[in-house]
Amino acid sequence: MDSSQTYSLYMATDVACRILGVDPQVMLETAGLGALPYGRTEVRGTAQQYFDCWNTMALLSPRxxxxxxxxxxxxxxxxxxxxxxxxxxxxxxxxxxxxxxxxxxxxxxxxxxxxxxxxxxxxxxxxxxxxxxxxxxxxxxxxxxxxxxxxxxxxxxxxxxxxxxxxxxxxxxxxxxxxxxxxxxxxxxxxxxxxxxxxxxxxxNPPLWADIEADLNLQLAAQNDRWPVADRVRGALVDLMPAGRTGAEDVAAALGLSRSTLQRRLREEETSYQAVLDATRRDIAIRYLTKTTLRADEIANVLAFRDANSFSRSFRRWTGLSPLAFRQEAARAAIVSRATD
Known part of the structure; x- marks a missing residue:
């Protein structure tokens, strides 16, 4: 086991602290991790640091x-x-x-x-x-x-x-x-x-599982530098977006690259960071709209949009339809398809 491997502290700093009413910065400082860049980029720690955060939250919890x-x-x-x-x-x-x-x-x-x-x-x-x-x-x-x-x-x-x-x-x-x-x-x-x-x-939900499995495999492979950089970026985004992180600097850090190197290698693959981000968000949004009952605001949160309105504007730009209209059109098309089979 490589003790230098790091893990996202999102579940501790953003989810658990919020639920327990604990200030995440106070938690990190109490755990001796105040130097971690909380709020500026994705916070990652070793296994020991991850568990140190948990033990500190347990001490600080009012419940x-x-x-x-x-x-x-x-x-x-x-x-x-x-x-x-x-x-x-x-x-x-x-x-x-x-x-x-x-x-x-x-x-x-x-x-x-x-x-x-x-x-x-x-x-x-x-x-x-x-x-x-x-x-x-x-x-x-x-x-x-x-x-x-x-x-x-x-x-x-x-x-x-x-x-x-x-x-x-x-x-x-x-x-x-x-x-x-x-x-x-x-x-x-x-x-x-x-x-x-x-x-x-x-x-x-077999259709959703097929897509989720592909995304999660990309997450596992994101650290494999033999994969195309665009695929590694998508895998990193699937991991980072639920934590509200979509910046190129967050993805570059997750992949162990500088931001300039990331952008250069994407240009070599004839794409850009924004193009990969938009395509990843669009594909996941379409999946959740057609294969789940998640609300638009829940999908917006998973994709790290500020709010449902921001998500709706982007989705309309990608598809020409609002999320609700797209879901309704997909449902009608599915009914017609089943009727003609």
Missing amino acids: PDYVPHLGITISRGPVIPVFFTLSCAPDLETGLMRLARFKSLLGPTLMRVFWDDARLRLEFDSVDARAPMPSSFGALQLVVAVEKIRGAAGHLVCPVAAGFDGSEEERRMIAGHLGVMPERSHAAYVAFSPEDAKRRFISE
Whole structure:
């Protein structure tokens, strides 16, 4: 494991701090990370710095029930593309296997899915053995996973077993939400019955999954300098846009390039940064308008527009239609297509 690898701190500085009412700059300074350029460019940190942020948020949180509160709010709150790996799947086992492939895109965590004594077991661990995952962070992973599973299944799925390395008080804090009292264990895990493992998801969406998988693979490949720069830029944007970052300087930093080098290499591929940004936003917008029920303001947020009006103006420039009109036209075309098949 390369301990110099960095991860976006967006989930900590922008999502978790906002939910808990903690000032992100105070959190970073308290964690000894005040020198990170919060607010000016994407903030990234090593696995150890990522977990230092989490431990500091736990200390600063005004809520004693911060783990279940944060987990439930994250699950029901902002659209996070990685979680489509789970919700688009046909069933729980398939969804967890897909999510495990891309979980590291959300932070320095590994996710393992396997059968153990006729139970489907889901485990979480740090990507770096030298930076152990805090027990309360493991508890958060369990709450988020169970909440996301219930939403996708449309059913109150309850684990048959769970565990993490926390005190009895910490374990009781999430027991009511999980529906089972977690045991004290080194691994943060939840286990599901065979019936629940094969439970069909009401949110299954094969067409959306095909597109999401392609985007997430681009995210994983963004650091591979053998790929065309335009593809690497798109992969970086898919990662950065939910954090509100679309600047060339953010993408260049994520790819380990200077801004001038990024722009020069895009010119060599006969394109530009703005062209790649517009095409990426347009393609993702069309996907969400035609394959999901996300509102225009939710799509605008995922694509890092200031507001729904800014998104609508750009979308009209790309397609000649407003987002609502485009969705209606696509729905009519789908009805006609099914009628003529």
